[in-house]
Amino acid sequence: MSGNTAILTGLLFVTACATFYEANIHYNRQVEQGNLQQALEELHRNTKLHKPQVRFLYYVNAGLMHSMLGQYEESNAWFEKAFLFGEDYRVNLAREAASYLTNPLVTIYRGEDHEHLMVLYYKALNFAKMGRFEEALVECRRLNIRLQQLSDRYSSENRYREDAFIHNLMGILYQASGDWNNAFIAYRNSYNIYRSFYTERFGLQPPEQLKRDLLRSARVVGFTEEYEWYKDLFGMEDEIGNPEAELVLLWHNGLAPVKDEWSINFMIYRGEGNTVWISNPDLGLNYSFQVSEDDSKTLNHLEFFRVAFPRYAERPPLYHRAVIQAGDKLYQLEPAEDINQIAKLCLQERMALEFSKTLLRVALKKATEYSVRKENRAMGSVISAINAMTEAADTRNWQTLPHTIYYTRVPLKAGRQTLTIAFEGKEGTRTEEFTYQPARGQTLFHTYTSLESRPAFR
Numbered sequence: 001m002s003g004n005t006a007i008l009t010g011l012l013f014v015t016a017c018a019t020f021y022e023a024n025i026h027y028n029r030q031v032e033q034g035n036l037q038q039a040l041e042e043l044h045r046n047t048k049l050h051k052p053q054v055r056f057l058y059y060v061n062a063g064l065m066h067s068m069l070g071q072y073e074e075s076n077a078w079f080e081k082a083f084l085f086g087e088d089y090r091v092n093l094a095r096e097a098a099s100y101l102t103n104p105l106v107t108i109y110r111g112e113d114h115e116h117l118m119v120l121y122y123k124a125l126n127f128a129k130m131g132r133f134e135e136a137l138v139e140c141r142r143l144n145i146r147l148q149q150l151s152d153r154y155s156s157e158n159r160y161r162e163d164a165f166i167h168n169l170m171g172i173l174y175q176a177s178g179d180w181n182n183a184f185i186a187y188r189n190s191y192n193i194y195r196s197f198y199t200e201r202f203g204l205q206p207p208e209q210l211k212r213d214l215l216r217s218a219r220v221v222g223f224t225e226e227y228e229w230y231k232d233l234f235g236m237e238d239e240i241g242n243p244e245a246e247l248v249l250l251w252h253n254g255l256a257p258v259k260d261e262w263s264i265n266f267m268i269y270r271g272e273g274n275t276v277w278i279s280n281p282d283l284g285l286n287y288s289f290q291v292s293e294d295d296s297k298t299l300n301h302l303e304f305f306r307v308a309f310p311r312y313a314e315r316p317p318l319y320h321r322a323v324i325q326a327g328d329k330l331y332q333l334e335p336a337e338d339i340n341q342i343a344k345l346c347l348q349e350r351m352a353l354e355f356s357k358t359l360l361r362v363a364l365k366k367a368t369e370y371s372v373r374k375e376n377r378a379m380g381s382v383i384s385a386i387n388a389m390t391e392a393a394d395t396r397n398w399q400t401l402p403h404t405i406y407y408t409r410v411p412l413k414a415g416r417q418t419l420t421i422a423f424e425g426k427e428g429t430r431t432e433e434f435t436y437q438p439a440r441g442q443t444l445f446h447t448y449t450s451l452e453s454r455p456a457f458r
Contacts, residue, residue: 019260019395020259020396020397020399021258021259021395024048026046027042027043027061028399030042032451032453033451034451036068039065040062040066043058043061043062043065052108053106053108055085055108056108056110056111057109057111057396059078059079059082059085060079060115060119060398063075063077063081064122064400066078067125068449072127075122075126076126079122079123080123082111083116083119083120083123083142085111086110086116107394109394111398112343112346112347112397113150113346114160114163114343115397116146117143117146117166118398118401120139120140120142121139121166124136124137124139124169125445128173128176128248129445133173133176136173136177137174137177137179140169140174143166143170147162147163150162160345160346162197163193163342164197164204164206164336165190167187168187168190168210170182171184171190171213172213175213175217176443176445180220181221184217184218184221184223187214191206191210191211191214194210202341202342204336207334208334209334209407211230211234211236212238215230216238218230243413244411244413244414244438244440245411245412245414245438245444246409246410246412246438246443247409247410247419247443247445248444248445249333249407249410249446249447250445250446250447251405251406251447251450252448252449253317253319253322253402253404253406254315254316254317254451254453255317255399255400255453256340256343256398256403257313257314257340257456258312258395258399258456259311259313259395259396259397260310260312260313260395260456261310261311261393261395262309262310262311263308264280264285264309265280265307266278266279266305266306267280276288276290308358308392309351309393310394310395311347311393312344312347312397313456314403314456315453315456317450317452318425319450320425321333321424322422322423322424323421323422324421325419325421326410326411326412326417331408331409333406333407333408334407335405337404338403339403339405340403343397358393414438414442415438417435417437418433418434418436419435420432420434421433421434421448425452
């Protein structure tokens, strides 16, 4: 075997096509089994996760592990690194060029749109759990800026441009800090987004708790006309009054989808002049690119090849309902954010770009192969094999996010009390007890994470 052939063949071993989930299976298994401290240690120990290509995912996973362990200061330090990474991200042209000759895994992963929002969501929530509402609201303002940037990024009417749950969280935090006027505005924005977008796109209705909070904030601020309008619209009144204390309980249920790989078979053939066509008649896909006259002549017969694209594979949660009991009253946790569906929508928004970039990558690979084949047929065959083996989709994503976020608000008395949460699923029900000791006028924030999910399916 010649030196060049050995080098090229060696590339096959450094461009293995395992998905990102499979490549980090030890870390993922620890998370799924609830071994959070071991997962964090594995995360820091695994040097593959520290590389520039996946540094954003290293930051956010470290932030999330520390948050679930109750280490909120450490968590926010990692999430701030992730936020600044998103702010400072620049396309590395050398890596971008290399991706067209191998696969997109050599590029730096910049993070999906919803992942950057979730960074700030967790930061705000960490501050809220520490009772530092002013700092939590700073993160809310950052969230608002990110949402505005999303709105300007895409032109599709169905694009992910507004987030009802994030506005809802803003309202909850404004209310907890005593800013009822801004709370009302945030709740109203959240309700409108649920009605105009979430209901149709994700099947999520405005939560009943959101309606109660909207009514309550309108009453407290003194917006009598708005209060009466929403009271008639909802068919309910503000019956909460002024509780001594409150608990905002957020249930992070299951795990977000993992990016998988799917492939399409294309045929490539020469058109008129020096035009080369890439086509899949079954899907009605046709793309063309120009090559030199010499390269065009090397393509004298029909060829078939595989092109890989990313897609999401859902991991359905084990539980589908949760109820919290406080005294003799029950409060149902309602679905407020479906990250599984949002992730799929974000990927769908840029699939046209994914297709064009992927097919350009294949075209450049083929052009290189044709050029080498003219000089050395054997080497051209080696490159053809390498092109096939290195063809892979970008399967990187933040895989420890929850599948769905539920929430409710529970009125409490000041002082020590124990509440029971029941989680229901097809395999049965299990309960957990939690003890709280709020001061008068205090709003407590508590997150419960259920990591149990079924395996990903396509």
